[in-house]
Amino acid sequence: MANLDAAFSALADPTRRAILARLALGEATVMELVEPFELTQPAISRHLKVLEGAGLIVRRAEGTKRPCRLAPTAVAEIDQWLGMLRRALETNYDRLDGVLAAMKPEK
Amino acid sequence: MANLDAAFSALADPTRRAILARLALGEATVMELVEPFELTQPAISRHLKVLEGAGLIVRRAEGTKRPCRLAPTAVAEIDQWLGMLRRALETNYDRLDGVLAAMKPEK
DNA sequence: CGGTTATATAACATATACGTTATATAACCG
């Protein structure tokens, strides 16, 4: 799962998560994404490249503009991997419940 | 959500994801976690420190040993944040469906 | 107590990440 590296790594940066949150509201161009941040345009462009590389966003060409929007695949992959942890946590929790239930009568 | 930085950052490393996958099977000591990897014990100890700092694992003391197990909180936080993306993707997908549905009759 | 085992920390090298400014590319518009 080499792609999980890129996806989680992309999500580790707060600016990139903010960009994704903005894109959750709908498509946006690079300059529209630059505006709310106190960062330069090249910085945002590189963040977008990282997000695109991680499969978290897709882009199209529209004249000079390159609008970005959310891509579904990476989120699905992440969910799938986290599912493993979720299931394990549920299992362990059940086990703990079992232990507690077994202890109760003795007290 | 400063903690998401740490959580996603921790998950970005394949060794740490492998450690979590191992812990999904149940508690393990540091040396038990060192064994399957081609890494030194200090390297694993530091990965564990990162995972603990991110709230992904918890540890107890048992004599000389310090067994690790999965912690639930960080996964829940991650799920919550990803939920925002999931909902947005569903919404955008619906919107696309709507567009396609509106186009079909015209063809 | 003294040696062994389990784990953590320090010190260090190297690679990667993230920001900046300067510049390139490429479409648009008068």
Added chain:
DNA sequence: CGGTTATATAACGTATATGTTATATAACCG
């Protein structure tokens, strides 16, 4: 065509991550 706008890339500095080896701490065991 020439200027403006939108975006990408290059070059660079600095911080952080990841690994290593060497060493510290601390519990256990004979």
